[in-house]
Amino acid sequence: MRVTEFQLNAFVDGQMSAEEQTDILSQAAADGDLARRIATLQHLKQLLRHAYADAQVPERRDRKTVSGKPIRH
Numbered sequence: 001m002r003v004t005e006f007q008l009n010a011f012v013d014g015q016m017s018a019e020e021q022t023d024i025l026s027q028a029a030a031d032g033d034l035a036r037r038i039a040t041l042q043h044l045k046q047l048l049r050h051a052y053a054d055a056q057v058p059e060r061r062d063r064k065t066v067s068g069k070p071i072r073h
Contacts (some may be wrong), residue, residue: 001027003027003034007020007024008024008037008038008041011024011038012038012045013045024038
């Protein structure tokens with residue numbers, strides 16, 4: 001069975017069941033290319049986490065405003 005990019009991302013993000021994870025790990029053990037793809041995605045995830053570790057989330061603005069000013073109809 002070919003593992004899709006969607007499945008790989010779900011695996012790396014921990015969004016798969018234990019059974020699905022075991023299946024992916026079994027396939028990766030037998031397929032060096034798959035193992036490298038997983039390692040690359042895991043590394044990318046770590047880089048992104050590190051890059052945005054200190055990021056501040058802006059306050060949510062009211063959807064009825066633009067640049068903090070009310071929209072006039």
